[in-house]
Amino acid sequence: MQETPEVQKEATIKSVAPNTASARDEDDEAQAAAKRAKKILIRREGMVRGRVPWLDRRNVRTWRHAVQAVFVLLNVYLCTQFYFWVRYYETGGESLKVARPAGVEGWLPIAGLMNLKYTLLTFKIPPIHIAAMFLLIAFLLISVLFKKSFCSWLCPVGTLSEVLWRLGQKLFGRNLPVPRWLDISLRALKYLLLAFFLWIVVTVSAEEIMAFMGSEYGLIVDVKMLDFFRYISNVVLITLIVLIVGSVFIKNSWCRYLCPYGALLGVISMVSPFKIRRDAEACIDCAKCAKACPAQLPVDTKLQIRSAECTACLSCVSVCPAKDALQLSLRPDKKTAVNGDAQGIARRWSKRALSGAMVTLLLIVVVGGIIAAAKLTGHWQTPIPEAVYKELIPNARDLGHP
Ligand code: SF4
Numbered sequence: 001m002q003e004t005p006e007v008q009k010e011a012t013i014k015s016v017a018p019n020t021a022s023a024r025d026e027d028d029e030a031q032a033a034a035k036r037a038k039k040i041l042i043r044r045e046g047m048v049r050g051r052v053p054w055l056d057r058r059n060v061r062t063w064r065h066a067v068q069a070v071f072v073l074l075n076v077y078l079c080t081q082f083y084f085w086v087r088y089y090e091t092g093g094e095s096l097k098v099a100r101p102a103g104v105e106g107w108l109p110i111a112g113l114m115n116l117k118y119t120l121l122t123f124k125i126p127p128i129h130i131a132a133m134f135l136l137i138a139f140l141l142i143s144v145l146f147k148k149s150f151c152s153w154l155c156p157v158g159t160l161s162e163v164l165w166r167l168g169q170k171l172f173g174r175n176l177p178v179p180r181w182l183d184i185s186l187r188a189l190k191y192l193l194l195a196f197f198l199w200i201v202v203t204v205s206a207e208e209i210m211a212f213m214g215s216e217y218g219l220i221v222d223v224k225m226l227d228f229f230r231y232i233s234n235v236v237l238i239t240l241i242v243l244i245v246g247s248v249f250i251k252n253s254w255c256r257y258l259c260p261y262g263a264l265l266g267v268i269s270m271v272s273p274f275k276i277r278r279d280a281e282a283c284i285d286c287a288k289c290a291k292a293c294p295a296q297l298p299v300d301t302k303l304q305i306r307s308a309e310c311t312a313c314l315s316c317v318s319v320c321p322a323k324d325a326l327q328l329s330l331r332p333d334k335k336t337a338v339n340g341d342a343q344g345i346a347r348r349w350s351k352r353a354l355s356g357a358m359v360t361l362l363l364i365v366v367v368g369g370i371i372a373a374a375k376l377t378g379h380w381q382t383p384i385p386e387a388v389y390k391e392l393i394p395n396a397r398d399l400g401h402p
């Protein structure tokens, strides 16, 4: 994040790029001089001994890592509470009794999708695993607004992936670059998985959704999910180990190539009005942004990143040394006359770009707002009588998919 002498040097090299045709007339010379002036690095403000102020647009890591840490802790808390809730029924009431944390249904995206389809078809809100639907709506909404930010700001699996590839970077000095042709081919895998799950959801009727949710398996599908990891099969364990080791070498390998949930959010995120946008006049073509992008996107050559792979992690923005050259923003103000001057460029992006602090605030408002609305309207907890849990949970392992 700190501008190095090399950056200044690169900028200087760009600014004096060979364009010295002696045959140019005076006008051409003047225009060429203006062009060269545009490529001089205008450092971003507020850099004091390499530190960026908290509220600076580019101070992203602090905010994003704080949000990631909070969501990891929240998920550890929810999963631990859920485990004790299940144990209470498994031990016949002999262990600690805790309330069922409905938030754990964030791990049931298929149930969320099915409930969403049921709601859209019948205009009725289904009773079983309804928190799964509201959490899905919250994550879809933030994808519509702020790209696939769920993956790089909120998802605990995304956070674990990031920790692993950063570990790989520390241990081996770098991660493995994936050739473009292979990267694009592998990305297709997650869309195939997404197509499979969407096909299931699309072909099932509202009555079938209700029948599934009301079945013994459907009522405790959350317990079945816990058991999937508690009594993990050898095949799944080996697959997980391969994915974890792979993530040390290849940045976000699970998220980029295999996660169907990320694929769904990525497709939705393409309509987002906020995108990573580059100002060609402020940019000094140093390519630091492209190098920092964990999705290997060509940030340094595009004016805006439309890709479904962009997770709004803002790593590119945080390393960009040039003022107003790169931002997560709405479309720039076209009316501002720029002519390469710093004030004009700043006006172009004024009140359009989001800082790390603002993304944090908006994510909290959207996700927190939807959860609060669901709770206040009584659509958060699944109203299953305790007697049903007492009967089903101790025998959960014997229940097969209907
Ligand atoms: S383009 Fe920027 S925000 Fe998008 S994934 Fe790459 S580094 Fe992250």
Ligand code: SF4
Pocket (backbone or CB within 6 Å): 278, 282, 283, 284, 285, 286, 287, 288, 289, 290, 299, 300, 319, 320, 321, 322, 325, 326
């Ligand atoms: S937008 Fe990318 S290429 Fe341009 S100055 Fe910023 S980091 Fe360098």
